[in-house]
Each structure stands twice: as structure tokens, then as C-alpha cells.
Amino acid sequence: MKSLKKTRRIQIIAVAAVALALSTALIGYAMRDGINxxxxxxxxxxxxxxxxxxxxxxxxxxxxxxxxxxxxxxxxxxxxxxxxxxxxxxxxxxxxxxxxxxxxxxxxxxxxxxxxxxxxxxxxxxxxxxxxxxxxxxxxxxxxxxxxxxxxx
Structure with missing residues (x-):
């Protein structure tokens, strides 16, 4: 049971890291023309x-x-x-x-x-x-x- 909880936590952290990286990239892409x-x-x-x-x-x-x-x-x-x-x-x-x-x-x-x-x-x-x-x-x-x-x- 402990192994399943540990695996689930790692999966959640990995998904959160990917979501954060993707959102940062999208924000940067959207702002590329707005930066002077x-x-x-x-x-x-x-x-x-x-x-x-x-x-x-x-x-x-x-x-x-x-x-x-x-x-x-x-x-x-x-x-x-x-x-x-x-x-x-x-x-x-x-x-x-x-x-x-x-x-x-x-x-x-x-x-x-x-x-x-x-x-x-x-x-x-x-x-x-x-x-x-x-x-x-x-x-x-x-x-x-x-x-x-x-x-x-």
C-alpha cells in the first residue's frame, strides 16, 4: 500500500511540473509581441x-x-x-x-x-x-x- 501512495505522489508531482512548464511556455508565447x-x-x-x-x-x-x-x-x-x-x-x-x-x-x-x-x-x-x-x-x-x-x- 505504501508503494502505491509513493507512486501516486510522484505521478502528481510530475504532472504538476509538466503543467507548470507548459503554462510558462504559453504565457511567454502570448507575450512575445507585447514586450517592448x-x-x-x-x-x-x-x-x-x-x-x-x-x-x-x-x-x-x-x-x-x-x-x-x-x-x-x-x-x-x-x-x-x-x-x-x-x-x-x-x-x-x-x-x-x-x-x-x-x-x-x-x-x-x-x-x-x-x-x-x-x-x-x-x-x-x-x-x-x-x-x-x-x-x-x-x-x-x-x-x-x-x-x-x-x-x-
Whole structure:
């Protein structure tokens, strides 16, 4: 009788392990298109991604680079200091989108131009997306307060 219980436990553990592995694989397969990696303009210039890869780019909108066309297409450059990438976006930009302000865009790199499907801008005077802030700090271009610093009263 003890041998039968032991065999049954091993079978249950094996079935549970297979079910866990299968569910993990299915979740990974389902999320493959939903994962967008963040890149700074310097990283995009150094190692351009494949044209089919969707990713996020972030930095500061380069001053004097915003060109609004006759239609709803906007062309501008995003920079992290040492490098900048031209961005084409068709749609309505956020109200807080402006020159020399932080932005994050989602899209693809096509022939050296980032074609954005979505543009996000900071939502108040002090907010900067973490990825953009870290990329700007790496390039020595960060001009804002240190978020780890103690608030001054």
C-alpha cells in the first residue's frame, strides 16, 4: 500500500511540473509581441534594431527640430546628448509635448528613421520616465533633481 501512495505522489508531482512548464511556455508565447525594449538614441545609433522589431525610444526633444506638416504628421529629433534620432509620428501629440522636454515613443526603426505609433510626454514639471532619466544620466545630460535624494524642506 505504501508503494502505491509513493507512486501516486510522484505521478502528481510530475504532472504538476509538466503543467507548470507548459503554462510558462504559453504565457511567454502570448507575450512575445507585447514586450517592448527601451533604447536611448545612442543605443539605436550604435546598434540599430531590425526593421520588424518594435521598441521604445526615449530622450529629450531636440530644440528647433519639430516640423509640423500639412497633415497630422510631425517630424522631430529625440536626443540623449551625444546622439539623436529622427522621429516621424502621425497622430495627435500629447498636450505637454514640447522642445527640450522628455518623451518616450513606441515604434520601429525604418531606414534610420524611428516611425512612432505612440508618443508619451511627461505629465508634470518634475516627472521624467525612469528609463529616459537613466539614459540621460549615463550620457551626462541629466539636468533634473536626483530622485533618490532626500526632499528638502
Amino acid at each position: 525594449f527601451f533604447r536611448s538614441p545612442s543605443q539605436v545609433v550604435e546598434t540599430p534594431p531590425e526593421p520588424t522589431e518594435v521598441f521604445r525610444i526615449g530622450g529629450l526633444v531636440e530644440p528647433g527640430s519639430i516640423v509640423r506638416g500639412q497633415s497630422d504628421t510631425v517630424i522631430f529629433r529625440v536626443t540623449d546628448g551625444p546622439a539623436s534620432v529622427e522621429v516621424h509620428f502621425r497622430g495627435i501629440l500629447p498636450d505637454l509635448f514640447s522642445e527640450n522636454e522628455g518623451m518616450v515613443g513606441t515604434g520601429r526603426l525604418v531606414d534610420g528613421v524611428f516611425v512612432a505609433s505612440e508618443i508619451l510626454a511627461k505629465h508634470d514639471e518634475t516627472y521624467m520616465p525612469r528609463e529616459v532619466m537613466e539614459a540621460l544620466k549615463e550620457q551626462g545630460e541629466w539636468r533634473g533633481p536626483d530622485p533618490q535624494a532626500e526632499p528638502q524642506t
